[in-house]
Amino acid sequence: xxxxxxxxxxxxxxxxxxxxxxxxxxxxxxxxxxxxxxxxxxxxxxxxxxxxxxxxxxxxxxxxxxxxxxxxxxxxxxxxxxxxxxxxxxxxxxxxxxxxxxxxxxxxxxxxxx
Numbered sequence: 651x652x653x654x655x656x657x658x659x660x661x662x663x664x665x666x667x668x669x670x671x672x673x674x675x676x677x678x679x680x681x682x683x684x685x686x687x688x689x690x691x692x693x694x695x696x697x698x699x700x701x702x703x704x705x706x707x708x709x710x711x712x713x714x715x716x717x718x719x720x721x722x723x724x725x726x727x728x729x730x731x732x733x734x735x736x737x738x739x740x741x742x743x744x745x746x747x748x749x750x751x752x753x754x755x756x757x758x759x760x761x762x763x764x
Contacts (some may be wrong), residue, residue: 651677651754653744658758661734669729669758671744677753679705681718683727684747687740687760696727699747712738 657669657677673683684699698718706718717730727744741757 653753653755655724655744655758658742658760660763662760663735663764664735665736665762666730666732667760669683669731669742669760671708671727671729671755673744675726677746677758679722679725681746682748683744685718685727685729685741685742685744686749687738687756689737689740690759691739694743696747697742704719731760732759736762736764738762 652674653733654672655669657667659665659667680702682699682701685695685697688694694746696709697712698706698708698716700720710729715731715733720727727738739760739762741759743754743757745753
C-alpha cells in the first residue's frame with residue numbers, strides 16, 4: 651500500500667494550491683479517501699473526505715474554500731484549496747476514511763504567509 655502526496659508549497663494568504671495524492675489501486679477503488687492535516691503542536695485532523703461515488707464532506711473550517719475530488723481511473727484524489735489562510739498552514743496527508751495507521755505517506759507541506 652502506498653500513498654504519495656504532492657503539490658504543497660508556500661503561498662500568500664488568499665492564494666490557491668492544488669494537492670494530489672496517488673494511491674495504490676488496491677485501496678483506492680473500494681475506499682472513501684480523505685485529506686488530513688497536522689499543524690505543529692496540533693493533532694492530525696480530518697479536512698475532507700470523498701466516497702467512491704463522489705459524495706464529499708468537509709470540516710467546518712474549510713467549507714466553501716476547499717474542494718475534494720477523485721479520479722478513479724488514475725487512482726488519484728485531489729484537494730483544491732482556495733482563499734487560503736495562515737491557519738491552513740500544516741502538513742497535509744491523504745489516507746482512507748476511517749484512517750489506517752499503516753497507510754500514512756510522507757505528506758506535503760503547505761505554508762500560507764500573511
